[in-house]
């Protein structure tokens with residue numbers, strides 16, 4: 001079985017944030033506006049976060065691009081009262097927007113704060129509206145539900161459809177999420193972690209590889225390659 | 229007995245008086261409370277129209293005042309039942325005039341508490357989903373189970389001791405408005421009150437008093453587990469269950485004091501709710517305050533002594549950071565003031581206990597808030613600390629909830645007697661028998677032994 | 680593994696309702712048991728109103 005995972009090489013990452021921008025265009029996340037952004041209500045499925053290495057004032061800062069970790073043992077899925085969020089057989093954690101009751105239990109249970117809530121009806125300036133991704137799978141989410149990075153499941157579906165139309169078996173290299181495709185520094189890798197020959201599984205085994213908050217035991221499937 | 233001129237005993241006359249006559253003040257209070265409730269309802273309507281964005285919540289502080297209210301009111305609900313049940317089981321005679329008030333607090337606090345969950349939902353119209361698609365792994369489902377059972381139990385526990393009084397009202401208040409007489413008749417379900425029926429009622433009350441104690445403990449434990457089951461700093465703690473239960477009983481007694489004193493004033497029940505109740509309940513409040521202090525110390529010392537970065541960040545935010553004023557206000561309100569007032573016997577009087585209780589209520593609300601919010605502002609992933617300032621909507625809805633709580637309580641005691649008349653009568657009978665026994669024993673004893 | 684038991688949507692609801700309804704029925708039966716006490720043949724013994732009456 002495929003187990004989708006991602007590797008981000010922090011040595012290559014230049015923190016240009018094009019992954020964040022690409023994600024927004026691919027997945028139709030709404031524009032919060034200045035007031036809401038100041039309140040901390042932007043919806044950024046992928047975010048480049050400055051994380052301090054330690055408490056000391058001369059500590060260096062790591063800039064970490066952070067999608068959903070798609071944990072293999074996801075605490076968000078555990079606490080959802082209605083199974084609005086669930087883990088697929090391929091290890092991707094998704095949300096059923098028609099089911100979510102907006103209790104935000106998952107958002108407080110996720111140790112990575114990668115889940116976002118739709119505080120209001122989603123909005124876009126007119127100029128942007130014309131450029132929304134028409135794919136129905138990423139149709140704007142209604143107010144009052146939770147959303148987050150899906151590893152671009154709509155792209156996975158399209159890749160499968162294409163493979164079928166072309167009459168060939170689907171291969172794990174047929175698809176990457178938008179952030180991986182965009183990354184200017186080619187710092188992101190995506191693929192099947194269960195395939196020992198895949199690039200991601202080999203990079204994930206590298207001595208430079210680490211995961212965020214591994215000690216939480218949620219088994220994240222996003223690996224980072226240490227800087228320097 | 230034949231020499232009593234009135235048909236009614238003094239107890240009945242006093243207790244039933246507010247059910248018969250309505251004073252001007254009553255309407256004033258009623259109007260005031262209704263106004264605040266309406267304000268809260270308007271704020272809620274606005275929130276439902278626009279979305280939860282009208283609150284001050286953000287990422288990562290996804291939970292705030294509503295969840296605080298939820299924990300607080302569910303805590304208040306322990307007032308009643310637990311106290312009244314424990315006192316009943318231990319046969320404390322002085323409980324008799326205050327059990328009804330305690331049980332009513334429980335019932336109404338539960339209603340308001342459950343309402344908060346609904347208010348907090350992003351999609352309130354999907355409230356039935358947990359009852360259709362419920363997944364039992366989620367602590368919310370544990371909550372629905374326990375709170376549901378607790379709700380029914382406390383309703384029955386309020387209702388059972390009410391039945392003989394209802395029958396009495398049915399027979400006495402024939403001059404009441406038709407709907408009320410009808411209500412009394414239906415609710416007393418043909419109670420005739422012979423010895424056998426009384427025996428059965430006592431058995432049922434006895435069973436409920438015992439059943440309700442574990443149910444009440446389970447409810448607040450499960451409420452705490454909503455937090456405890458996540459891995460957030462200072463939520464993920466094994467002490468949380470008992471800590472919540474202790475806090476619940478603590479705030480419950482305080483709420484009982486508050487309502488008991490107000491009702492005593494308004495309904496003129498000074499003759500029945502008196503020195504004994506204030507003294508003993510005051511001691512209980514003091515004991516719970518000490519317990520609460522002990523749990524708080526245990527929790528904070530264990531966290532603060534360690535060097536786990538996530539946890540100490542929250543710890544510092546609470547003790548020294550932006551939550552420090554609230555934290556120290558809580559310590560003052562929950563420990564310093566109750567001890568200062570209630571340690572002396574002089575303080576365990578209506579005025580003193582009222583002040584102490586009010587302070588505990590405020591302190592416990594802050595405590596609930598300090599459990600919910602600060603942990604969320606210091607996520608373990610360690611980016612910038614978040615800020616959470618409740619919005620006016622949240623303030624209005626909270627005020628409305630408190631007003632609704634008081635309103636329900638007031639209306640209930642406008643229609644039903646505030647003191648369990650038959651139980652107090654029973655208490656008087658018990659006291660009379662004891663008195664008689666003492667006299668007999670005294671006569672038989674050596675005259676010189678006692679003066 | 681019995682994970683399906685706690686994970687399947689709907690089973691939780693069934694548990695909530697099963698517990699709730701059984702408790703409800705138990706309480707109703709308790710009330711009914713009190714209600715159906717046979718009345719005394721002699722109405723003098725009834726104490727539904729205060730003793731002062733008699």
Ligand code: SF4
Nearest residue numbers: 068069070071076110
């Ligand atoms: S990172 Fe958070 S949202 Fe993503 S799977 Fe893990 S717990 Fe769930």
Ligand code: SF4
Nearest residue numbers: 080100101103104106
């Ligand atoms: S907010 Fe939605 S997805 Fe998250 S726990 Fe609640 S119902 Fe589940």
